[in-house]
Amino acid sequence: MAIIEVKNLRKEFKIAKRETGFVGALKSVMNRQFVTKEAVKDISFSIEKGEMVGYIGPNGAGKSTTIKMLTGILVPSSGSIQVNGIVPYENRKENAKNIGVVFGQRTQLWWDLPTIESFELLKEIYRVSYSRYQENMETFTEILGLGEFLNTPVRQLSLGQRMRADIAASLLHDPDILFLDEPTIGLDVVAKEKMREFIQEINTLRNVTVILTTHDMEDIEKLCNRMILIDHGQKVYDGDIAAVKSRYGKMRTLIVDVEENGRDLQVSNGELCKQEGNRKWIRFNRDEYSASDVISQITKTHNITDLTVEEPEIESIISRIYQEGFSKEEVPVKM
Amino acid sequence: MKKIIEYVRLYFRLVGAGVRAQMQYRFAFVMRIVGMVAAYTGTAVTMWVMLYQFEELGEWNFYELLFLFALAVLSWGFCIILFFHFRSLDTYIVNGTFDRFLVRPINPFFHFMAMKFDIGAAGQFIFSIFVFIWVSNALDIHWQLGKILFLFGAVIGGVLVQGGLLVFISAIAFWTTKSERFYWVVMYPARNLTNYPLAIYPKMVQWVTAFVIPFGFVNYFPAAVLLNKETPYFPSYIGYFTPLVGIVFFIVAYYVWMLGLSRYKSAGS
Numbered sequence: 001m002a003i004i005e006v007k008n009l010r011k012e013f014k015i016a017k018r019e020t021g022f023v024g025a026l027k028s029v030m031n032r033q034f035v036t037k038e039a040v041k042d043i044s045f046s047i048e049k050g051e052m053v054g055y056i057g058p059n060g061a062g063k064s065t066t067i068k069m070l071t072g073i074l075v076p077s078s079g080s081i082q083v084n085g086i087v088p089y090e091n092r093k094e095n096a097k098n099i100g101v102v103f104g105q106r107t108q109l110w111w112d113l114p115t116i117e118s119f120e121l122l123k124e125i126y127r128v129s130y131s132r133y134q135e136n137m138e139t140f141t142e143i144l145g146l147g148e149f150l151n152t153p154v155r156q157l158s159l160g161q162r163m164r165a166d167i168a169a170s171l172l173h174d175p176d177i178l179f180l181d182e183p184t185i186g187l188d189v190v191a192k193e194k195m196r197e198f199i200q201e202i203n204t205l206r207n208v209t210v211i212l213t214t215h216d217m218e219d220i221e222k223l224c225n226r227m228i229l230i231d232h233g234q235k236v237y238d239g240d241i242a243a244v245k246s247r248y249g250k251m252r253t254l255i256v257d258v259e260e261n262g263r264d265l266q267v268s269n270g271e272l273c274k275q276e277g278n279r280k281w282i283r284f285n286r287d288e289y290s291a292s293d294v295i296s297q298i299t300k301t302h303n304i305t306d307l308t309v310e311e312p313e314i315e316s317i318i319s320r321i322y323q324e325g326f327s328k329e330e331v332p333v334k335m
Numbered sequence: 336m337k338k339i340i341e342y343v344r345l346y347f348r349l350v351g352a353g354v355r356a357q358m359q360y361r362f363a364f365v366m367r368i369v370g371m372v373a374a375y376t377g378t379a380v381t382m383w384v385m386l387y388q389f390e391e392l393g394e395w396n397f398y399e400l401l402f403l404f405a406l407a408v409l410s411w412g413f414c415i416i417l418f419f420h421f422r423s424l425d426t427y428i429v430n431g432t433f434d435r436f437l438v439r440p441i442n443p444f445f446h447f448m449a450m451k452f453d454i455g456a457a458g459q460f461i462f463s464i465f466v467f468i469w470v471s472n473a474l475d476i477h478w479q480l481g482k483i484l485f486l487f488g489a490v491i492g493g494v495l496v497q498g499g500l501l502v503f504i505s506a507i508a509f510w511t512t513k514s515e516r517f518y519w520v521v522m523y524p525a526r527n528l529t530n531y532p533l534a535i536y537p538k539m540v541q542w543v544t545a546f547v548i549p550f551g552f553v554n555y556f557p558a559a560v561l562l563n564k565e566t567p568y569f570p571s572y573i574g575y576f577t578p579l580v581g582i583v584f585f586i587v588a589y590y591v592w593m594l595g596l597s598r599y600k601s602a603g604s
Contacts, residue, residue, distance in 0.1 A: 068434070
């Protein structure tokens with residue numbers, strides 16, 4: 001039985017049409033016209049317990065709207081949702097006990113109080129037993145390193161510390177499902193890396209199902225084995241990341257440092273896409289040639305001093321999917 | 336019952352946190368109290384200047400007028416403590432921070448209300464208690480048990496009427512996103528109106544402040560009972576309905592707020 005079951009989910013908003021200028025403004029006050037915008041149109045998916053799923057799409061694709069419906073904040077226009085057997089918008093409070101939510105941009109902690117107080121208040125709100133609270137705080141202090149700032153007011157925390165505190169806060173009541181909305185936004189490289197380790201650890205340690213929205217494809221690559229890609233409120237891809245990579249990631253980039261000998265570098269089995277002094281970037285299709293084919297061609301004219309082969313970033317694959325659309329014959333969409 | 340006790344316990348926990356948070360800004364806190372006492376004293380002085388000329392206003396003398404004013408200030412003080420957070424609801428909706436109250440397993444109205452406990456209202460208490468003592472001496476009011484109980488009920492009613500209006504106005508934000516201007520258009524005039532006995536206003540205005548936005552019950556009707564004043568157009572016992580009016584008005588406001596919330600959940604912001 002899937003822990004999250006979404007079928008034909010739709011959400012439309014009525015937006016008051018505004019006209020420009022004074023007369024236009026007057027007109028829209030007198031005679032309000034509404035435009036219906038479909039933020040989510042017909043999305044279905046199911047997620048199993050313990051999965052880590054990346055829910056991604058460009059701005060305005062409908063990510064947050066979906067998350068809001070899953071958490072019970074918004075009521076869908078049509079379609080059905082079950083989260084852990086509960087319909088979130090009908091039974092918001094029950095659903096709230098099973099889920100943890102972190103909005104990366106907005107803290108849920110008490111801004112002016114020492115961090116520990118937020119945990120104590122959430123313990124009361126979620127009615128977590130004293131012993132369970134103690135156990136959880138111990139675990140989180142250990143893996144999230146909360147100890148160093150528990151007595152610091154939230155407003156004085158660094159963004160990385162605040163995010164760690166927010167994640168701990170969302171897990172205090174042992175939710176089965178964790179919704180992370182941009183958990184690494186604004187963090188530096190080290191803090192991001194740490195954050196990913198925590199999420200990974202929580203997932204393995206407690207078998208918490210994680211749904212993650214992000215703009216950072218590294219989050220997805222390092223954390224999730226499955227991604228749901230949406231665009232204009234519709235699902236464009238749902239499946240494992242390796243499959244997308246193997247279909248769309250045929251292109252490899254060979255980066256070589258060559259000794260200068262006055263001759264231009266000629267490659268027929270790849271495309272010279274960039275060069276900076278002695279360093280050349282050559283893109284080639286992995287299905288047609290191997291890296292050694294390309295290398296041996298270069299060595300005919302130049303001495304290679306150093307080389308690396310780059311795999312394509314998931315980011316560039318996704319932007320290609322958005323540009324070209326996803327042809328369903330190539331990768332079957334997992335339903 | 337068990338649930339109510341738990342909510343009360345949680346209320347005090349949340350409120351305690353709110354107070355500690357405010358104490359982080361001690362200077363602002365003290366200045367607000369000083370500012371409030373000064374502002375109300377200013378209004379009282381204006382009354383005195385005016386009454387110095389006319390001696391009476393709608394058959395209310397200076398001390399009676401002061402009593403009327405202090406009663407409104409007292410219940411407004413409690414109202415600020417309990418319900419003032421609702422005034423910032425629209426900011427939460429605009430910033431998207433309101434969602435936080437919807438992902439937790441408790442009543443969002445309760446949660447929002449308990450998030451802030453504005454102890455800055457000490458200014459209102461200092462002013463009104465001082466005035467009550469002064470006026471009681473001047474008018475020779477004897478506070479027997481009955482009168483004390485009546486005052487108690489009147490303050491509860493007044494708090495609920497004013498709190499209800501705050502809740503009402505805040506709920507507008509669920510439809511329009513912004514509600515601040517309604518505060519200035521409805522709440523502010525209603526409160527200013529009740530600085531003076533309703534008897535001086537046209538019948539229509541009196542009628543509206545009794546039955547539409549029942550601010551007459553905040554101070555005029557109960558004060559008339561306590562001071563044995565006449566209430567033209569209204570029966571003399573109308574002041575006794577104050578707690579009931581407060582409760583009914585607040586319940587209506589609560590349901591409007593919940594209706595707004597369900598509208599917010601289906602339409603977003």
